[in-house]
Amino acid sequence: MKKDIKIPTFKDVWIAVVQEKKLQSLVWNAYVINAKKEPIQGVLVNSKGYGSVNGEPLKTSVLRHFLDVIKPCSYKKIEQLPKPLLSINNEFWLSFYLKNKMYDKKFIFLAESITQLNLVDVPIINKKGILIK
Numbered sequence: 001m002k003k004d005i006k007i008p009t010f011k012d013v014w015i016a017v018v019q020e021k022k023l024q025s026l027v028w029n030a031y032v033i034n035a036k037k038e039p040i041q042g043v044l045v046n047s048k049g050y051g052s053v054n055g056e057p058l059k060t061s062v063l064r065h066f067l068d069v070i071k072p073c074s075y076k077k078i079e080q081l082p083k084p085l086l087s088i089n090n091e092f093w094l095s096f097y098l099k100n101k102m103y104d105k106k107f108i109f110l111a112e113s114i115t116q117l118n119l120v121d122v123p124i125i126n127k128k129g130i131l132i133k
Helices: 083-087
Strands: 013-022 025-034 040-053 056-059 063-070 074-081 089-098 101-109 120-122 127-132
Touching: 013 074, 013 089, 013 101, 025 040, 025 063, 025 089, 040 074, 040 083, 063 074, 074 083, 101 127
Parallel strands: none
Antiparallel strands: 013 025, 013 127, 025 074, 040 056, 040 063, 040 089, 089 101, 120 127
8 A cells, every 4th residue: 555655756846054253153054945946835844963972962852944935946944053063964845736735855964064064055056065966
């Protein structure tokens, strides 16, 4: 019976963590990017962090962000990632509607992957960051 369930997949909607200046320091902000030529609606993102620091397990609260509509070829900010969270896994579960059909996908930024060494040019935002497609 599980084999009969069709789980729709999608392209051109991504999550990026971008390094930006805030006042006199650098911060990391997470964004949903809609690279499609049509809007996505009912955008919901659940975020959480988990892992271990110095051998001690660390788990954050689950945060839920309702971003409503993201226009074609645009983006919306999810949240800022405080520096201590960069050393653990950061998971974003994205759900949205496109043409009255629901889509969802889990994006995981692995522990220590959000660093200067992994920066790439992030399309649409036009800044340096870490991108998961």
